Amino acid sequence: MIMTIAITTPLQPAIVESLRAGDEVLISGQIFTARDAAHKRLTELIENGTPLPVNLTNQIIYYTGPTPAQPGKVIGSAGPTTSSRMDPYTPTLIKSGGIRGIIGKGNRSPEVKKALIDFGCTYFVAIGGAGALLSKSITSSEIVCYEDLGAEAIYKLSVKDFPVIVAIDTEGNSVYERL
Amino acid sequence: MNGNDSISITFCVTFFETGQVAAMKTISYNTVVNAVHNICIQACYNLPDDVYDALRQAATTEQSPLGKSILHKCLQNADLAASDHLPICQDTGTAVFFVTLGDGVRIDGGLLTDAINEGTKLGYSDGYLRKSIVNDPLFDRVNTRDNTPASIHIDLVKGDILSITVLPKGGGCENMSALSMMKPADNKDSIIDFVTATIKKAGGNPCPPVVIGIGIGGTADKAAILAKKALLRQVGSSNADNRYAALEQEILLRVNCTGVGPQGLGGTTTALAVHIEYAPCHIASMPVAININCHAARNASVEL
Numbered sequence: 001m002i003m004t005i006a007i008t009t010p011l012q013p014a015i016v017e018s019l020r021a022g023d024e025v026l027i028s029g030q031i032f033t034a035r036d037a038a039h040k041r042l043t044e045l046i047e048n049g050t051p052l053p054v055n056l057t058n059q060i061i062y063y064t065g066p067t068p069a070q071p072g073k074v075i076g077s078a079g080p081t082t083s084s085r086m087d088p089y090t091p092t093l094i095k096s097g098g099i100r101g102i103i104g105k106g107n108r109s110p111e112v113k114k115a116l117i118d119f120g121c122t123y124f125v126a127i128g129g130a131g132a133l134l135s136k137s138i139t140s141s142e143i144v145c146y147e148d149l150g151a152e153a154i155y156k157l158s159v160k161d162f163p164v165i166v167a168i169d170t171e172g173n174s175v176y177e178r179l
Numbered sequence: 180m181n182g183n184d185s186i187s188i189t190f191c192v193t194f195f196e197t198g199q200v201a202a203m204k205t206i207s208y209n210t211v212v213n214a215v216h217n218i219c220i221q222a223c224y225n226l227p228d229d230v231y232d233a234l235r236q237a238a239t240t241e242q243s244p245l246g247k248s249i250l251h252k253c254l255q256n257a258d259l260a261a262s263d264h265l266p267i268c269q270d271t272g273t274a275v276f277f278v279t280l281g282d283g284v285r286i287d288g289g290l291l292t293d294a295i296n297e298g299t300k301l302g303y304s305d306g307y308l309r310k311s312i313v314n315d316p317l318f319d320r321v322n323t324r325d326n327t328p329a330s331i332h333i334d335l336v337k338g339d340i341l342s343i344t345v346l347p348k349g350g351g352c353e354n355m356s357a358l359s360m361m362k363p364a365d366n367k368d369s370i371i372d373f374v375t376a377t378i379k380k381a382g383g384n385p386c387p388p389v390v391i392g393i394g395i396g397g398t399a400d401k402a403a404i405l406a407k408k409a410l411l412r413q414v415g416s417s418n419a420d421n422r423y424a425a426l427e428q429e430i431l432l433r434v435n436c437t438g439v440g441p442q443g444l445g446g447t448t449t450a451l452a453v454h455i456e457y458a459p460c461h462i463a464s465m466p467v468a469i470n471i472n473c474h475a476a477r478n479a480s481v482e483l
Contacts, residue, residue, distance in 0.1 A: 067309040068309070070264075076269065077266040081351060105383055127442060128351065129349075129473050130253060130255075131256070131266065132266065136259070165444065
């Protein structure tokens with residue numbers, strides 16, 4: 001049976017660990033965007049022992065690069081991008097950045113899956129190519145850092161009932177392995 | 180006739196083999212800029228009817244409840260994008276253009292490719308579309324901030340036609356492209372296996388259900404362009420050659436049996452259509468290129 005579960009950020013470890021692959025989840029609270037270029041910068045900071053420009057402990061990273069907001073709008077279209085491109089950086093961000101959730105699309109590497117299990121982080125997917133629909137669950141948006149990266153800057157988004165599906169849970173169960 | 184008139188005639192007439200004199204059709208640079216501006220925005224906001232209908236059909240036949248629900252959300256997303264004037268997807272892509280240019284057309288006031296790039300720049304700005312192009316692929320990777328340069332392919336034909344089609348191509352599905360330099364000993368089964376393996380490996384990355392463009396023949400570069408061009412055919416239309424049309428259907432069936440499904444989360448709808456384009460090739464070769472389009476298979480055209 002498909003369950004729909006509402007969760008709020010910052011995430012509580014016990015709640016993260018209770019989610020199972022295939023669960024439909026509605027996220028509310030604040031989430032942070034980051035994609036390729038921002039991941040490169042964040043992991044370089046971690047490797048050099050430099051503090052991150054944003055506290056990601058118990059937070060969710062959303063792999064998205066939204067379109068610019070039209071006048072009077074909070075944000076443009078904002079659907080997920082392909083997660084596997086972030087695979088080289090993700091274990092570091094889970095281990096040393098303290099993130100507890102990730103939203104993207106598509107399957108992850110064995111290294112990422114191991115980090116999800118070892119450090120209690122859940123991998124969610126949102127519907128790729130449905131950026132207009134997903135933008136309706138975003139109630140505010142502000143740039144936190146890396147403005148020079150344009151669409152790849154890190155934004156803090158406030159979300160209300162943002163719809164996702166648990167793709168890989170903290171036990172390592174994966175929707176991609178049921179196929 | 181004064182001097183200016185004779186200069187004008189020199190530039191504005193062309194002599195066909197029949198000896199008849201025909202006037203060149205002149206299209207201003209700004210007309211091209213404006214047309215390109217408009218189709219960039221139109222393509223990103225409005226899902227073409229053929230794609231929408233294919234999604235709607237898939238939503239009725241999809242066997243997985245989750246897959247069905249995803250397909251309905253894709254349709255809802257397209258409706259919302261059109262009604263609220265929002266990009267269908269945040270990845271408004273590389274602006275890929277296919278241009279058909281007649282030999283009887285002259286662009287007044289500048290180069291056609293410059294006009295297309297300028298139209299792209301203005302369209303992506305005015306339409307609040309995402310700028311996704313970096314200046315250098317390997318070292319700098321600095322965003323050009325206006326989504327140029329566009330990728331432009333021009334076919335020269337006889338006549339006074341200028342038609343421009345834009346295909347905003349997302350990075351997620353473009354990254355799943357593949358090329359196999361097959362040999363004459365390969366056959367249609369080799370192609371079916373190659374396409375099926377490529378689609379399985381791509382999984383949810385290219386945002387299935389996808390449209391699969393396949394280019395067979397030519398050279399490596401030619402096959403790749405044919406594969407992309409195949410994406411522009413009416414979704415579900417068949418190749419005019421019955422043998423290729425049958426192969427399209429066979430591949431579609433095989434791909435939809437992989438179980439990848441909508442968003443790679445399982446189901447019976449992995450592809451909406453398979454389109455093959457082919458070209459003559461070298462005696463030693465049989466290049467096969469695959470270009471995949473996401474379910475937001477956007478394009479728009481204008482004829483000037």
